[in-house]
Amino acid sequence: MNHDSLLKRIESKRDEVVALTQDLVRIPTTNPPGDAYEACARMLGERLAKRGFAVEYIRATGAPGDRDSHPRINVVARYEGQPGGECVHFNSHIDVVEAGSGWSSDPFGADIRDGKVYGRGTCDMKGGLASSVIACEAILEEGLPFAGALEISGTVDEESGGFAGVGYLAERGYFTKPRVHHVIIPEPLGVDRICLGHRGVWWGEVETLGRIAHGSMPFLGDSAINHMSAFIHLLETQLQPRLSQRHTAEPVEPPGARVSTLNINSLHGGQVEQLFSMDALDRPTGDLPSPVVAHSCRAVLDRRFIAEENLETVKAEIVAMLEELKHSRPGFNYGIKDIMSFVPTATPRDAPVVLATARAIARVLGREASYISSPGTYDQKHIVRTAKLDACIAYGPGILDLAHQPDEYVGIQELVDSAKIMALAALSLTRGARDA
Ligand SMILES: [Zn+2]
Numbered sequence: 001m002n003h004d005s006l007l008k009r010i011e012s013k014r015d016e017v018v019a020l021t022q023d024l025v026r027i028p029t030t031n032p033p034g035d036a037y038e039a040c041a042r043m044l045g046e047r048l049a050k051r052g053f054a055v056e057y058i059r060a061t062g063a064p065g066d067r068d069s070h071p072r073i074n075v076v077a078r079y080e081g082q083p084g085g086e087c088v089h090f091n092s093h094i095d096v097v098e099a100g101s102g103w104s105s106d107p108f109g110a111d112i113r114d115g116k117v118y119g120r121g122t123c124d125m126k127g128g129l130a131s132s133v134i135a136c137e138a139i140l141e142e143g144l145p146f147a148g149a150l151e152i153s154g155t156v157d158e159e160s161g162g163f164a165g166v167g168y169l170a171e172r173g174y175f176t177k178p179r180v181h182h183v184i185i186p187e188p189l190g191v192d193r194i195c196l197g198h199r200g201v202w203w204g205e206v207e208t209l210g211r212i213a214h215g216s217m218p219f220l221g222d223s224a225i226n227h228m229s230a231f232i233h234l235l236e237t238q239l240q241p242r243l244s245q246r247h248t249a250e251p252v253e254p255p256g257a258r259v260s261t262l263n264i265n266s267l268h269g270g271q272v273e274q275l276f277s278m279d280a281l282d283r284p285t286g287d288l289p290s291p292v293v294a295h296s297c298r299a300v301l302d303r304r305f306i307a308e309e310n311l312e313t314v315k316a317e318i319v320a321m322l323e324e325l326k327h328s329r330p331g332f333n334y335g336i337k338d339i340m341s342f343v344p345t346a347t348p349r350d351a352p353v354v355l356a357t358a359r360a361i362a363r364v365l366g367r368e369a370s371y372i373s374s375p376g377t378y379d380q381k382h383i384v385r386t387a388k389l390d391a392c393i394a395y396g397p398g399i400l401d402l403a404h405q406p407d408e409y410v411g412i413q414e415l416v417d418s419a420k421i422m423a424l425a426a427l428s429l430t431r432g433a434r435d436a
Contacts, residue, residue, distance in 0.1 A: 003424060007364070009138045010420045017134045017415045018117060020047075022110035024094070024126035025119040031095035031159050034070040040094045041075035044133070044154045051137055053077035053152070058172075063164035065157060072164035076153045076174060079140065081430060085148025086181035088353075088426045090136070091379060092129035093158030093165060096121035102406035116409040124403035127410035128186025128396030128418070129154065135422035148430030151180065158379050161340065166379035167386065175387035182353040182391045182429050183383055184422065188398025189372065191414045191421070192365055194357050195394035197345035198374040198381070199252060200305040202314050202338070203265075206231065206322065207298045209333040215291025222331045225269040228297040230329055234321050235262065248306035250346060250373040253400070257375035260309060263302040270294030300339070304375065307344040342381040345390075346373065352429060353391045360424035364417055395421070 027040040045055040060072040078087075099107035099120045107120040117127065129152075136150045153174075155165035169175065175183060189195045208228040213221025243260035252258045271294070276286035305314045318336070325332045347354060349371065361369040374394065383392045397414035 003427065006138060006142050006144065006423055006427075007420050009142060010134060010423060011416060013134050013138060013419070014412065014416050017130050017419055018112065018412055020130040020133060021117050021122060021127045021410065021415065022119075024130060025110040025117070025121050026108055028108045029095050029121070030098050031157060032065075034065055034072065034095065034156060037094065037156050038071060038073045041073045041154055044094075044129075044152075045075040045077060048077040048133070048152060051079075051140060053079045058169065060156070060164035060168040063168050065160065065164050072156045072168070074153065074155045074165055074169060076151065076169065079136065079150045081146040081148050081150070083147065085146060085430045087149040087151055087179060088182045088184065088429045089151040089153065089175065089180045090132035090422065090426075091153045091155060091166060091183055091185050091383075092125055092132065093156065093162070093379060094126070094129070094154040095156050095159050095165075096124070096126075097159050097404050100406060104407055107406075112412075115412050117412065117415075118407060118409045120408060122410040123188045123398035123408050125187050125396060125398070127398055127415050128188060131397055131415050131419040132184070132186050132422050134419040135426060138419070138423055139427060144427065146427060146430040148181075150426060150430065155379070162379045162382055167382040170382045170386035173387075175383045175389050177389065180389065183380075183389065183393075184353065184357070184425065185379060185392065185394040186396030186418070186422070187378055187394040188396055188400050188403055188410070189374070189394050190399065191397050191418050192361050192367060193253075193370050193372050193395075194354060194361070195372050195374050196347045196349065196354065197250075198377045199248075199250075199257070199307070200309070200311065200314075200342060200344040201377050202301075202303045202305065202311060202341045204301050204303070204315070204318070204339055205298055205337050206301060206318070207296060207335040209335070210293060210295045210297075210331070212295040213293040215293060218293050221293030221295075223293050224297040225294045227325075227329070227332050227334075228267070228269060228299060230325055230332070231322065231334075232264065232299070234325065235264070239317065239321065246306060246309065248308055250307050250344070251371055252375055253372040254375070257304075258306075260306055261304045265300040265302045267297070267299050269297035305344070307346060311341055311343055342377050342385065345380055345384045347390055347393055351391050353393055353425070356425040356428040357393060357395050357421065359428070360421040363424060364420045
């Protein structure tokens with residue numbers, strides 16, 4: 001089947017995919033704290049229920065962030081085709097990061113200018129969500145018979161780790177065979193690019209310890225901040241240069257991320273921060289600091305590692321530097337703890353979900369797909385680790401660099417093209433290998 005009629009139908013839904021993107025953007029699902037999740041999940045669920053999907057709302061009770069003022073509510077919608085086929089699941093996160101400043105129009109207004117929809121979440125990733133909805137609706141409206149099932153989910157908290165969203169659902173079997181066979185996550189990786197996976201991540205906290213004393217007699221104490229600065233000096237002069245020489249064979253985009261990296265995410269030393277200012281007479285007002293030598297200093301490290309490394313050595317080389325300081329630096333004492341870790345993932349290039357999406361890209365755009373890997377993790381990590389499903393890719397409209405920026409936008413042509421590509425890929429996958 002050539003599916004010309006399906007593609008024409010999606011072309012005629014240009015205004016509809018724009019309107020749906022706008023409706024989603026106008027619900028400000030800012031995370032943190034996790035505003036308006038229920039309103040967004042219900043808007044999506046009610047639309048799909050009208051089209052014959054079985055809709056479930058799943059609150060992540062007991063998960064991080066879930067509370068009555070900000071319930072973590074996910075929506076999963078399933079349309080059952082004929083028996084004997086496989087299920088394609090489109091997963092989008094409904095949360096967005098804060099708008100921030102620097103916008104030239106209302107970040108939640110979803111204005112249209114020059115063929116683009118502007119607003120927080122247009123690109124990351126309500127535009128991709130809208131494209132996947134239009135793709136599935138067009139298949140059903142065409143009355144094309146298919147074996148298997150189509151699923152669409154709107155999940156929460158991806159921006160803060162996804163533990164109450166995809167993580168929660170994965171633990172409860174929502175991404176496991178035989179329920180689901182292929183997952184497409186419409187993150188904004190570009191209309192002709194297939195993202196196969198991501199680098200690994202280790203987040204940890206290092207604390208250096210000192211001895212408190214009066215700040216006017218620092219020689220009677222031992223500053224944890226000075227100890228931390230010795231550690232950071234080692235990170236900067238020894239570890240970071242070494243990491244920048246470790247190259248991966250994975251096609252990570254942008255190319256600058258094809259090495260190992262380390263970011264010092266935050267640093268807290270000594271007293272809790274005091275908030276004071278100067279009054280009109282140039283006198284300090286507010287909470288003033290009192291003189292103490294810092295007895296504790298904590299740094300949160302964000303270490304991204306490549307497929308050629310492993311988690312154990314990533315942690316071991318940090319510990320080795322701390323041990324080196326313990327032996328060489330009088331009074332140096334430290335603690336280290338894990339915050340979170342995920343190993344690198346890469347879906348095989350010959351997985352059916354990759355092949356079907358690549359064929360659809362070539363058909364719709366008339367050019368070959370390119371394959372990339374992401375520098376940071378996204379919800380694929382939960383699908384691979386918890387649900388043990390490796391048939392997962394990220395594919396969707398939008399330019400990744402615009403994510404989280406002011407004046408974020410998504411191109412309307414990209415919304416339409418990616419809806420066509422998602423529809424062709426889904427049809428091919430639900431039918432299984434028979435006519436793929
Ligand atoms: Zn995203």
